Amino acid sequence: MKIGFYPGCSLTGSSREYKESILAISEKAGIELVEISDWNCCGATAAHNLNKELSVSLPARNLALAESDGIEELVVPCAACYNRLVMTQHELNEDEKLKSQIAEKLQMPLKNKLKILNVLQYLEEYFVPRLDELIKKPFEEEVACYYGCLLVRPNQVIKADRWEDPMSMDVIMQKLGAKPIDWAFKTECCGAGFSMSKTEIVGELSGKIVRNAVNQGAKAIVVACPMCHSNLDMRRPAINSYLKTKIEVPVMYITQAIALAMGMSEKEAGLQRHFVPVSFSVNC
């Protein structure tokens, strides 16, 4: 089975392990993720703050490329990329005039009917029904499922389940054998782009998230967004200095948890690439 794949910049850089793990689990499940040829930047958070046309054209080009590759379903693991692609698809479908303008600008046809999946939707559709067969070692950990903002907002377009208190990741983790904890910071802001400019803000915001997760008994925080991951993991020193304590709870991608449960090694899952050491070898 072949499904389209849009990695985006993070997955080729700071969150290589996210790409490695999603490709690894897909391969093992017999799914080939085919990268869109000649893909470009999704526009990230910068474009739509500066130039509306650019912010729509950039994702639109990726959508058009996917169409010309004959792709019908597209997996977008990065939450930010997913958000931009879905928002663009929505905006163009709402505005026929804009759609034809953009198609003209791109000089590519654009039907705009692609099915875009984030990582949770991808897992729900292609892994959850086959978990019994795929899982070798249940991931029996107490985990905090952290969704962040971009997977669930804006609700009018994304239509996430209970966007103030989403459950879809919790459900998947539970099916892996994990015990998702009940906590309050599932969709709180991690500090996002302040990671670069004002690290202390990330320290405070992410610190509150990590603290609540640990207080509620989480042994790991599971994420589905490269930005969330880097703030909770790479910015741990800032978090620790805000909390005035050393917190060691690891942060991992949901795809890595699945990789472990499917019997892959920590290296295959890319766990060695994290700043906060992850090791579940005792339990798994």
Next chain:
Amino acid sequence: MSEFEPKIVAFVCNWCTYAGADLTGTSRIKYAQNVKIIRFPCTGRIDFMLLLKAFAEGADGIIVSGCHPNDCHYTSGNFHARRRWITFRSLLDFLGIDVRRIQFSWVSAAEGAKWAEIANTTVNNIRELGPYTDYAKVAVHLKKEAKV
């Protein structure tokens, strides 16, 4: 040569647009004399055969106007009118009648100025389109044929 003065018949409902046009009067807002109003209880009552009759009798343009959606005095008459208009429009188009000659609008009892504006724009639009004789000719021809 004097300017072409189109004949425009306005089919309006008693409760909103007729009252709105009354307000145009009480507010002394002027509009072209070309527009003449026929009063119906509700836009739901406006059988579209009446519009064809108007064209057959020499109307150059038609306005159909009633209460805004959800404001119908009879709850849903204007929804029926709207649905009928959607169907009728494509049928007219198919028949070769220029749908630009029919202006469909909502004018509430509080929109006196809007009524004047719609009346004037319709007159201008129809003036640009010129006299409408095609349908009247067909009607006259059919009448003659029927007599033969």
Next chain:
Amino acid sequence: MSRIGVFICHCGENISATVDVVKVAEEAGKHEGVAYSTDYKYMCSEPGQTIIKQMIKEKGLTGVVVAACSPRMHEPTFRKACSEAGLNPYMCEMANLREHCSWVHDKSDATTKKAIDLVRMLVEKVKFNKPLYPIKVPVTKTALVIGGGIAGIQASLDIANSGHKVVLIEKDPSIGGHMSQLSETFPTLDCSQCILTPRMVEVAQHPNITLMTYSELEKLDGFIGNFKATIRKKAKSIDEKLCTGCGLCTTKCPTKKIPSEFNAGLGFRTAIYVPFPQAVPNKPVIDKENCRYYQQGKCKVCEKVCPTGAIRFNQEDELIEIEVGAVVVATGFNVMEPSEFPEYGYGKYKDVITGLQFERLASASGPTLGEIRRPSDGKIPKKIVFIACAGSRDPAKGIPYCSKICCMYTAKHAMLYQHKVHDGKSYIFYMDIRAGGKNYEEFTRRAIVEDEVNYIRGRVSKVYEENGKLIVKGVDTLLNARPVEIEADMVVLASAAVANPGSEELAQRMHISYDAYNFFSEAHPKLKPVETNTAGIFLAGACQAPKDIPETVSQASGAAAKVAILFSQDELSREPVVAVVNRSAPPVYSTCVGCFMCATACPYQAIGEELITDRKGNVIKKVAKVNPGLCQGCGTCVAFCRSKSIDIQGYSNEQMYTEVMALLNDE
């Protein structure tokens, strides 16, 4: 041959200043079928009307066209004048020369020509007018009131005191509604039950009121003055005549842990129960869903202890048919299910409660006897947070509207809390304080100034538990605009007021309309606030939109007055502008083919079936029939009819086609 009189009005100079009225009269006089035409300075004045009356008699006029102002202004005036001269009033029409001509055009030949065209149009129409007679319908002088909350109670008492019979039905075992659950009422802080219970007793004792509790409307047929209501009287499993209300059964019932509806789930009741001590009627019912005997076949303890032998396990629901002339719908509202707020933790944390639950905590008859104690451990909360607009004004929760009562009751709650817990601290997160109403603003100011309630303008994003405290995360949008966190012992959600479950079906059963939120729609938002668009059905209270007690009571009295007006007549007289299905001689009988497209188009369910039979009673044809009592005269059916068999009096096909033709044939 028609003999039509045309009367052109100058309206002082309002018409004559821009229209050449003399010429209009002159042109009209030349028109075929016009027997007389004239112009006069003020047609609507006494002398003007006299001219019309004289000419009707002198010239034997068969129809009249008055060309003056808008018919919406003076049509009744001129029709009355015609009728006084012996002409059927519906033979009189008006041409609108003022609002639609003289006032909107400058003086010119074109303006005069338009006036001539308009007069010609109406003259041609009148030729096809037919004498019409007002429709008479009898009135059954009994009112049905649905819902026994304060709205239904007030409406019932007012109608009953005006001398008419009332049947009041209530779905619960007792009347009283939400008002009986309230602790104190704003802005006076008088006890809700103290002012309500005397009214409840009055209802039960009133000779004109038949009270049916534990009963629901099953079906409503008919039309204004002549409704037929079917009421389902649910089995109470007791013989009400024998029961003395001693209450022994309720103390002995072994099933004791059923969440009490009256206490909003904060206390328990038994399976055979009286909802609250002051209930009217004060006789128990058995809740079959929770009764040990009905569920498991064994128990019957209540039967054993009942001193009068009033328990009836084999009792069944009864369907009762009654005839009523008017209906007052007073079914009230509900509070939004707070499970819609996972972010506020309702259901997850015991100490996050709704405003209605707080009412029960603060009520002297409540589970804590009026002490503010939190549900989890019974401790007195020292820090309490109220969240206003929990759901209201939040399109994301599907409720863009304001629930209207929450600003006031939240202020009241905080006040009651401060009065009862002197060392406590209370906070209210709010969007705006909407305190429009007599003494309302003063009341909220008192909460802020005297009782030192902390108002924080901003919304709450999250409530979560940490170290035994409820952390309320919100924002203060004033001054520094900073995020705030409060460690609270208890959180009260002012959850939105929503329509009762099942109100959609109830509306459909009664053929009244409802809005996007399932609140019932009034006939006109300003001028007909208690009427529905179905004649004879009126609205009272929060079933129409969220409202407080004074507003509810006023509306209920308004609805009662409407019913009394209706009942002041023995017969109803209605405008004969209604649809009729044509009838003709055999073998056609009617051109109606019985497709009933008209019935699907009718917004009033006014079109039914009629069977045409021969002398032996064999059905020859099934045709549509319009009920003139229900028809409101919109004419949508006329445009729908494919065989042109249905027509509307006053706006008939003949009349409308003639108008179109006359307007355009100006040669």
